[in-house]
Every structure is written in C-alpha cells, then in structure tokens.
Amino acid sequence: MPELAFFRHGEELLRVALGDRTAIGRAPDCDVSLPDPALSRVHAVVERRGDAFHLVDRSGRGTRVGGADVPEARLDDGAEIGLGTWRALFRAAVADGGDETRLSGGTEVRAAPGASAPIPAARLRVRAGGRERTVPVTSAGVIVGKEPTCDAPVDDPFVSARHLRIAPQAGRWHLVDLGSTNGTFISGARVAQAELPFGVTVTLGDAELVLEPRDAPEPPRAEAFEGMISRDPGMRQVFELVERVGASDAAVTILGETGTGKELVARALHARSTRRDAPFIPVNCSAIAETLIESELFGHEKGAFSGAERLRKGAFEEADRGTIFLDEIGELPLDLQPKLLRVLELGEVKRVGASRPLQVSVRIVAATHRDLRAQVRAGKFREDLFYRLCVVPITVPPLRRRRGDVRALAEAFLARAAPRGVAVRFTDEALAKLEGYDWPGNVRQLRNVVQRALLFRGEGQHVPASAITFEDTRAAPGDTGDDDTLYVRGLTLEEIEREAIRLSLRRNRGKRAAVVKELQIAKSTVMKRIGQWGLHEEGRAPGDAAELEDDPADA
Numbered sequence: 159m160p161e162l163a164f165f166r167h168g169e170e171l172l173r174v175a176l177g178d179r180t181a182i183g184r185a186p187d188c189d190v191s192l193p194d195p196a197l198s199r200v201h202a203v204v205e206r207r208g209d210a211f212h213l214v215d216r217s218g219r220g221t222r223v224g225g226a227d228v229p230e231a232r233l234d235d236g237a238e239i240g241l242g243t244w245r246a247l248f249r250a251a252v253a254d255g256g257d258e259t260r261l262s263g264g265t266e267v268r269a270a271p272g273a274s275a276p277i278p279a280a281r282l283r284v285r286a287g288g289r290e291r292t293v294p295v296t297s298a299g300v301i302v303g304k305e306p307t308c309d310a311p312v313d314d315p316f317v318s319a320r321h322l323r324i325a326p327q328a329g330r331w332h333l334v335d336l337g338s339t340n341g342t343f344i345s346g347a348r349v350a351q352a353e354l355p356f357g358v359t360v361t362l363g364d365a366e367l368v369l370e371p372r373d374a375p376e377p378p379r380a381e382a383f384e385g386m387i388s389r390d391p392g393m394r395q396v397f398e399l400v401e402r403v404g405a406s407d408a409a410v411t412i413l414g415e416t417g418t419g420k421e422l423v424a425r426a427l428h429a430r431s432t433r434r435d436a437p438f439i440p441v442n443c444s445a446i447a448e449t450l451i452e453s454e455l456f457g458h459e460k461g462a463f464s465g466a467e468r469l470r471k472g473a474f475e476e477a478d479r480g481t482i483f484l485d486e487i488g489e490l491p492l493d494l495q496p497k498l499l500r501v502l503e504l505g506e507v508k509r510v511g512a513s514r515p516l517q518v519s520v521r522i523v524a525a526t527h528r529d530l531r532a533q534v535r536a537g538k539f540r541e542d543l544f545y546r547l548c549v550v551p552i553t554v555p556p557l558r559r560r561r562g563d564v565r566a567l568a569e570a571f572l573a574r575a576a577p578r579g580v581a582v583r584f585t586d587e588a589l590a591k592l593e594g595y596d597w598p599g600n601v602r603q604l605r606n607v608v609q610r611a612l613l614f615r616g617e618g619q620h621v622p623a624s625a626i627t628f629e630d631t632r633a634a635p636g637d638t639g640d641d642d643t644l645y646v647r648g649l650t651l652e653e654i655e656r657e658a659i660r661l662s663l664r665r666n667r668g669k670r671a672a673v674v675k676e677l678q679i680a681k682s683t684v685m686k687r688i689g690q691w692g693l694h695e696e697g698r699a700p701g702d703a704a705e706l707e708d709d710p711a712d713a
C-alpha cells in the first residue's frame with residue numbers, strides 16, 4: 159500500500175498509509191497534523207487519482223515537491239515533500255510486511271514477505287495513571303479507550319470512550335484514531351491513522367501505549383515507593399524501614415550525601431504516618447541566617463525584636479499535628495540546640511519574646527549529609543540531642559553504589575521533562591555514558607544532567623551521548639541544593655514567577671536592586687512578591703542581613 163514516511167531532522171518518525179484523500183497540516187482535524195507553526199492549517203492534500211497519487215497545495219504559497227514550490231504535482235516513487243521542519247517521502251509500493259522496519263524509538267522487525275505474511279504476535283503496553291500493564295493483541299486487533307468494555311481500557315480524563323483501534327493491515331500493525339476528542343500522537347504529530355511498528359510510543363491524553371512482540375522479555379521494573387524510583391536492594395531496605403517506622407512517632411534522622419533523596423524519604427515517612435493529613439513543613443537549617451533561625455523555627459511575638467512588626471508563627475507551630483523536616487540539622491547553632499531538645503522532650507515551643515511556652519504535637523524528622531557523631535566529638539552538636547534525634551537512623555546510599563538505578567531514574571526524568579506527546583529516548587551510547595559516571599551530586603545531579611541533555615539534543619527524538627555533559631552540581635555549603643535553572647514544565651504562571659524571583663534572589667545574594675535589574679520588573683512588584691511569598695531571607699547568608707537592610711532598592 160502506498161505510504162508517506164515523515165522525517166524530522168533526518169529521523170524517520172511516522173508512516174501513514176495513503177487512502178483516497180490525506181490532508182496534512184497544522185489543524186488537529188487533518189489526517190496528519192504536524193506541530194509546526196510554519197505550516198498552514200491545511201497545508202496540502204494527497205489525493206488518489208486512478209492508480210496515481212497527486213499532491214495539491216492548500217497553503218496558497220505552494221508546497222515543496224522535489225525542491226520546487228508547486229501548486230500541484232503528481233507524486234512519483236521516492237518524491238520528497240517539504241513541510242516546514244518536516245519532510246515526507248512518498249513510497250508508491252510498500253512490500254506487505256516484507257521489508258525491514260525501523261522507526262525512531264522502534265525495534266527492528268522482520269516479517270515474511272507477501273500479502274499473506276502472518277502478522278507478528280503482539281502485546282500492548284499501557285502506561286496510565288502511574289501504572290503499567292500489558293494487554294495481548296490478537297489478529298482481530300484491539301480497541302483502546304476510556305470505556306471499560308474496550309479491549310484495553312485506559313483511565314485518563316483526556317482519552318475518549320473509544321479512542322483508537324490497533325489492527326493488522328497488509329501484514330503490518332496500524333492504528334486508526336476513532337474520532338477521539340483529544341487526538342492520538344506519534345512523535346508529536348497528531349495522526350488519524352498510521353503504521354505502528356514495535357517499540358514506538360503512542361500518546362493519548364496523559365497515557366502511553368507501546369506495541370511489543372508478544373514474546374519479548376519483560377523490561378526490568380523500576381520499583382516506585384512514594385515517588386521514589388529504585389530497584390536497588392539498599393534502597394528497598396530504606397523503603398521497608400520507612401514502612402515500619404512510618405506509623406510510629408519515633409524521631410528519625412536520615413543520613414546520606416547531598417542529592418540522594420533524603421527529603422523524599424522524609425516525605426515518605428510523613429505520607430506513611432497517621433499524620434499524613436496534617437502539614438509537612440520542611441526547614442533547611444543551613445539556608446537561614448543564624449540570627450533568624452530561632453524565629454523561623456519557634457516564631458516570635460509582635461515587637462520581640464526590631465523588625466518584628468507582627469506576631470509570627472514558627473515552623474513548629476505550623477507543623478502542629480504533622481511532621482517537621484529539619485534538613486541539614488548539623489548546621490543548627492549550638493545555642494538553639496537545647497530549645498530543640500525541649501520540643502523533643504516536652505512538646506513545648508516558646509516564641510521569641512513570649513513569656514510562656516505552647517504545646518505542639520510534631521513529629522521530627524531530621525537529615526544531614528554530615529557525620530553527626532564527628533560533630534558531637536568536635537563539640538558542635540549536643541550528645542543528648544544526637545541520641546534524641548537519631549532514635550532511628552536511615553542511611554540513603556549514594557547513587558554510585560546503586561548504579562542499577564541510574565537508567566530507570568534517567569528515563570523517568572526524561573519522560574517528565576520531555577514536551578507533552580513527544581517520546582524522547584536515550585541512545586545506547588548516552589545510557590552507557592550515564593551509567594559509567596560517578597554522580598558526586600547524586601540523583602539531583604542526574605536530574606539536572608538529564609534536563610540539560612534534553613535541551614542540548616536539538617529537536618531530535620533521541621538524546622545522543624554528546625548532549626550529556628557533566629558538571630559537578632553538588633550543592634555548595636549553605637546551598638539548599640536547587641540548581642540555577644528554571645524548569646517550567648507543569649508549573650503555573652504564578653509558580654514560574656515565584657521561582658524566577660527566588661532564583662534571582664539567590665543568584666544576587668538577596669539584593670533586591672539586582673533582581674529588579676536582572677528580571678526587568680518594577681521594584682514595587684519585586685517587593686510585593688517577596689512579601690507575598692515570604693522570600694525575605696532568600697539568598698541571604700549569615701552576615702548579609704544588616705547590609706541588606708540598607709539595600710537601595712528597598713528604600
């Protein structure tokens with residue numbers, strides 16, 4: 159059956175069998191809708207006229223066929239059609255399932271030649287709502303949709319009742335969109351029907367489908383526990399421990415290098431506890447100026463010190479009935495340590511300037527990348543507090559000791575960061591490069607490297623090894639560990655604005671004048687946002703505070 163093969167940046171991404179009329183353009187109701195603003199809504203139509211196929215331009219500007227912009231052209235075998243950043247190749251005669259098939263992201267398939275070629279047995283991998291399962295596909299095909307009576311029901315709000323069908327056609331697997339509301343996508347292109355080789359990802363709503371050979375070995379499964387991906391035995395022990403101590407109120411200290419996922423473990427402890435419906439309040443003890451940490455943790459009364467214009471609840475009060483996560487507990491100043499001990503022993507907090515303490519019920523989870531015992535020996539950390547906090551120590555192994563996790567984590571970060579509807583994959587060389595690295599900045603560094611690689615890959619569907627660059631992204635002391643890049647996927651406009659201001663404050667050590675200049679926004683807006691989102695201490699290091707009060711932008 160004649161077909162058009164679509165290429166982008168030299169990669170073949172899509173094959174569409176040609177019927178009597180195939181509309182190509184930017185509009186979602188075209189038979190092939192390509193995400194390219196340079197195209198008209200209906201850019202061109204390919205029509206069957208007798209035995210021949212003709213391209214008719216609908217853009218009014220001519221469509222490029224064989225290098226010239228033409229209003230209309232008969233398509234000869236191998237004719238090349240230019241469609242913005244896409245290119246389509248006309249193939250007049252396509253062997254029925256006989257030739258070697260390889261599409262981007264797909265595995266190679268070889269079927270016996272001839273129209274009667276048996277269709278290779280298949281199964282459909284369905285990923286939806288964070289779950290994955292496979293459905294056998296018989297030669298009668300499968301219907302995929304939201305309706306429970308479909309062969310492969312998919313529970314996703316953007317999937318139609320009967321969304322698409324996958325069935326054999328001339329010895330190959332094809333998919334046909336059944337008039338779905340939100341469309342069926344392959345490599346970012348919305349398709350009415352297309353060939354579906356093994357291994358190619360189809361996106362519908364937030365769900366993904368991949369057709370596979372029926373007897374292909376199951377890919378190793380990455381376990382996920384409360385958002386943490388791992389199948390490493392060391393991490394499994396961590397998960398088991400979280401499960402066991404989650405329900406109790408025992409004080410837990412999480413030990414591990416920076417970026418290993420200590421905060422995620424703390425959140426998992428909260429999620430597995432009876433306190434899960436109350437707040438989880440994280441406090442990074444190393445990111446707050448020493449002069450402010452007491453009021454941050456315990457709050458202050460109005461007028462307790464100059465600048466305390468209003469009463470402020472501290473993190474412990476906010477976390478009442480819930481969990482407080484004290485990150486970088488090793489940085490807690492010695493003089494505040496007895497106050498923390500009092501919360502642990504008596505459940506009492508006293509706001510700065512208050513005469514009486516308040517009762518709170520807070521579970522304390524602490525974390526540090528430091529050797530707390532050594533801190534105790536050096537006299538920087540109270541021994542009694544150490545024993546109170548470390549009732550249950552949980553050690554999160556560094557990523558270089560669980561190399562088996564690198565691939566699953568990298569693929570998960572890539573899928574999260576890739577543009578919606580586009581299935582981007584690592585090349586084998588890229589995966590080997592990731593797996594061979596030592597990851598001094600652990601999972602956080604891996605996430606940043608993957609996000610950067612996605613930007614550096616250009617437009618292709620594959621991330622090559624050359625797009626992977628390593629920089630030591632370990633957090634500097636006093637750094638909360640965030641990198642300096644703003645990733646906007648999945649954020650609201652307000653969250654993007656908040657992040658942009660927060661990161662600019664950090665880059666400029668809290669200097670509002672520099673933020674105004676860097677972000678090119680009104681001083682009044684910066685001040686309003688800082689107040690609104692409580693970013694007063696952002697970027698300030700101990701000792702900076704006094705200087706910042708005199709910041710000219712504040713005047």
Ligand SMILES: Nc1ncnc2c1ncn2[C@@H]1O[C@H](COP(=O)(O)OP(=O)(O)OP(=O)(O)O)[C@@H](O)[C@H]1O
Nearest residue numbers: 385386387415416417418419420421422601602639
């Ligand atoms: N097992 C995991 N699965 C998925 N994402 C992970 C995993 N471990 C860590 N991450 C991600 O890596 C980043 C760093 O994790 P997290 O902030 O929990 O590390 P940390 O050990 O608390 O770092 P720090 O010591 O610098 O505070 C986060 O974006 C987190 O979501």
